[in-house]
Amino acid sequence: MSASPGRRYAHGVTDSTNERALAEMAEGTARDGDWHVADEQTAGRGRLGRKWHSPAGQGLYLSLVHCPSEPLPAAAASMAAGLALLDTLNTLGVIEAKLRWPNDVMVQGAKLAGILVETRGWNPNAPAYVVGMGVNVTGSELPQALHDEREVVSLAQLGLGATAEELEDPLLGRLHHRLAQAAGPNRGDICEDYLASLDLSGAHVLAQAGSTQAQGPIGGLDFDRGIGIQTDQGMTWLPLEFLVRLDRVQ
Numbered sequence: 001m002s003a004s005p006g007r008r009y010a011h012g013v014t015d016s017t018n019e020r021a022l023a024e025m026a027e028g029t030a031r032d033g034d035w036h037v038a039d040e041q042t043a044g045r046g047r048l049g050r051k052w053h054s055p056a057g058q059g060l061y062l063s064l065v066h067c068p069s070e071p072l073p074a075a076a077a078s079m080a081a082g083l084a085l086l087d088t089l090n091t092l093g094v095i096e097a098k099l100r101w102p103n104d105v106m107v108q109g110a111k112l113a114g115i116l117v118e119t120r121g122w123n124p125n126a127p128a129y130v131v132g133m134g135v136n137v138t139g140s141e142l143p144q145a146l147h148d149e150r151e152v153v154s155l156a157q158l159g160l161g162a163t164a165e166e167l168e169d170p171l172l173g174r175l176h177h178r179l180a181q182a183a184g185p186n187r188g189d190i191c192e193d194y195l196a197s198l199d200l201s202g203a204h205v206l207a208q209a210g211s212t213q214a215q216g217p218i219g220g221l222d223f224d225r226g227i228g229i230q231t232d233q234g235m236t237w238l239p240l241e242f243l244v245r246l247d248r249v250q
Contacts, residue, residue, distance in 0.1 A: 006033025006065065013040045013056070017063035018132040022120050025065065025128055032067035035172065037164075058154070060135040060164035064175060068183050071127040073223035074241035076187070077117045078102050079194045080178035081131050085113050086197055087174040088167065092160055098199035101246040105135075106199060110153035112136055131175065137164045187223060195221040200248060205229065208245035209238035215249060 014020055017036040024030040040056035066077065082099045089097045089105070089112075100106050105113035113135040119128065136154035155162055182190050195218065206215050207229050214229035214236040221227050226239040227246070 006031050006035060009034065009036045011036060011038040013042065014038045016041050016132075017061050018116060018118055018130050021063040021065050021130040021132075022118060025130070026120065030065045030067075030128070032065060033176075034065040035168075036063045037061060037168065058136065058138050060133070060137050060167050060171075062134075062168065062171070063130050063132040064172065066129045066131055066179055068127055068129075068179070070183065071124055072129070072179075072182055073187065074239065075102065075243070076182040076190065076223060077129050077131055077179065078115055079190055080182045081115045081117065081133060081175060083190065083193055083197065084171060084175040084178045085115070085133065085135070087178070088171045091170065092155070092162060094155070094158060094160070099194065099197045100199065102243070107153050107158065110151040112153050112155070112158075131179075133171070135164070135167065137162065137167065191221040191223060200246075203248045206245065206247050206249045207238050207243065209242040210244075212238060214238060 009020065009024075011017065011020055014036075017038050020036045020038075021030070021034065024034065024036075038061045041061050082103070082105065085105050086097055086099065094107065094112075097105055097107050097112065103115040103117075104111050105115075113133060116132040118130045118132065136152060138154060138156045178190065181187065198218075200218060202217065204216055205218055206213065207227060208214075209226070214231050216230040216232070219228035219230040219235050222237075223240065225237040227243060228235045228237050
């Protein structure tokens with residue numbers, strides 16, 4: 001039995017699983033929990049319009065339709081997806097995986113997975129999100145296009161023999177759990193877990209939200225206040241919905 005209450009759409013080769021999920025929502029046929037997978041994406045995308053290279057048979061390309069009863073806090077869906085990926089990877093033995101704000105899963109400085117949460121035609125009275133995830137699964141040598149932006153790694157290169165299809169159910173189960181957690185009374189636990197999972201423990205960071213920058217150690221993470229940076233002038237809080245940069249500086 002699937003870990004998701006929705007329907008599975010397998011597209012083979014498609015433009016983007018996010019686009020297929022968004023189209024289903026636009027047509028009014030989407031159900032909460034529907035998910036779309038593909039063997040290859042010809043127009044996969046990442047944050048800020050970047051291309052997500054999706055070679056045939058080498059990754060898990062999955063997009064989930066999520067329709068909560070109320071809108072989630074800013075960045076909550078992305079944070080929940082990142083933690084769900086980490087939860088799944090940890091059970092596979094990839095304990096060195098870390099998160100990088102806002103949407104990357106990293107292993108020893110190389111990108112293993114990415115996340116893109118999208119909405120379209122936003123209605124606060126009927127909130128709906130598409131949670132897209134791409135994981136480099138197989139292939140001992142990934143295409144050069146994947147290396148052009150940053151170093152990348154696959155599960156196969158980490159010595160794991162899991163297939164994309166084998167990852168679906170455990171990942172979906174953990175994703176549903178984390179999304180429910182983000183909407184529940186203990187949603188602060190998501191912030192604590194996410195902060196602990198960032199590869200920034202004890203580091204000085206440069207954070208930017210809009211035109212506002214702050215530099216220093218991270219002092220906290222909160223859906224209501226945002227991310228707290230300990231500066232010489234005290235704690236500066238930057239809202240998560242406008243946070244565009246969070247980088248280690250020393």
